[in-house]
Amino acid sequence: MTTVLKLGGSVVTDKSEPETVDREALDDAAAAIAAADTTGGSDAVGTADSDGLVVVHGGGSFGHHHAAAHGVTDTEGTHDVEGVLAIHDAMRELNDAVVGALQDRDVPALPVHPLSTAHRDSAGETTLPSEQVETMLAEEFVPVLHGDVIAQSNEGATVLSGDEIVTLLARQLAADRVGLCSTVPGVLDADEVIDRIERFEAVADALGASDATDVTGGMAAKVRELLDLDTPASIFGPADLAAFLAGEQPGTLVQRRR
Ligand SMILES: Nc1ncnc2c1ncn2[C@@H]1O[C@H](COP(=O)(O)OP(=O)(O)OP(=O)(O)O)[C@@H](O)[C@H]1O
Numbered sequence: 001m002t003t004v005l006k007l008g009g010s011v012v013t014d015k016s017e018p019e020t021v022d023r024e025a026l027d028d029a030a031a032a033i034a035a036a037d038t039t040g041g042s043d044a045v046g047t048a049d050s051d052g053l054v055v056v057h058g059g060g061s062f063g064h065h066h067a068a069a070h071g072v073t074d075t076e077g078t079h080d081v082e083g084v085l086a087i088h089d090a091m092r093e094l095n096d097a098v099v100g101a102l103q104d105r106d107v108p109a110l111p112v113h114p115l116s117t118a119h120r121d122s123a124g125e126t127t128l129p130s131e132q133v134e135t136m137l138a139e140e141f142v143p144v145l146h147g148d149v150i151a152q153s154n155e156g157a158t159v160l161s162g163d164e165i166v167t168l169l170a171r172q173l174a175a176d177r178v179g180l181c182s183t184v185p186g187v188l189d190a191d192e193v194i195d196r197i198e199r200f201e202a203v204a205d206a207l208g209a210s211d212a213t214d215v216t217g218g219m220a221a222k223v224r225e226l227l228d229l230d231t232p233a234s235i236f237g238p239a240d241l242a243a244f245l246a247g248e249q250p251g252t253l254v255q256r257r258r
């Protein structure tokens with residue numbers, strides 16, 4: 001079984017303070033991942049024939065802050081190389097922290113930086129090679145990707161969100177499970193967690209943007225992307241990470257009715 005897990009930038013960073021890792025939250029997440037034994041092989045998460053875990057993390061107070069400062073979004077690009085590097089370097093720094101926290105817990109985590117491998121065409125179609133991720137999984141490593149800036153034809157460089165990485169990889173790896181761990185316990189409608197979302201229109205009124213600086217669209221964009229997947233996806237909070245990794249479906253399950 002292959003699991004793709006996104007650790008929200010809002011979980012692993014303090015989104016109200018530029019470039020601040022939330023060390024406690026990150027270590028808690030790393031501990032939950034370590035306890036779940038998520039590497040490929042016979043004892044891995046979910047079933048006996050697990051192919052392992054891919055971790056993706058978002059930008060939080062690292063990427064979004066720099067992207068906003070340089071006017072870069074997932075559709076608006078820049079040719080300013082210093083701006084591109086500022087966004088990428090911030091994301092690499094956060095990725096170092098995430099990989100480091102996992103390695104401190106003996107999770108065999110390795111970084112994968114999308115700027116060096118992914119690109120977009122002028123219509124915004126993203127290509128993200130996954131062969132290195134698949135090989136890492138086969139060798140029982142835990143690849144750790146992150147939202148990033150990537151080259152886009154006619155735009156310079158634009159933001160690739162962790163959420164889009166999750167959906168691209170889930171398709172390419174034919175993932176069995178997808179989890180988005182954010183700061184909220186699920187998708188909320190008037191403070192109640194919605195159990196299941198099958199159609200965007202049914203929840204559109206409840207969905208908003210992020211309440212922090214976020215250039216890629218917050219909760220509404222997440223739900224839209226997840227509804228396009230064949231793989232069922234769960235959106236849940238940090239308290240439910242261990243349950244998700246143990247095979248449960250906490251929070252909100254997003255799956256289009258076929
Ligand atoms: N109906 C809703 N239910 C839950 N959260 C919502 C809703 N509408 C808007 N939100 C906002 O969406 C946020 C989650 O999206 P956000 O993009 O900030 O999360 P993330 O993936 O953890 O962070 P990042 O994008 O930095 O990786 C919540 O913190 C909340 O502010």
Ligand SMILES: C=C(C)CCOP(=O)(O)O
Nearest residue numbers: 058059063147161162216
């Ligand atoms: C802002 C950058 C560079 C990454 C955005 O990733 P996200 O937080 O998953 O939307």
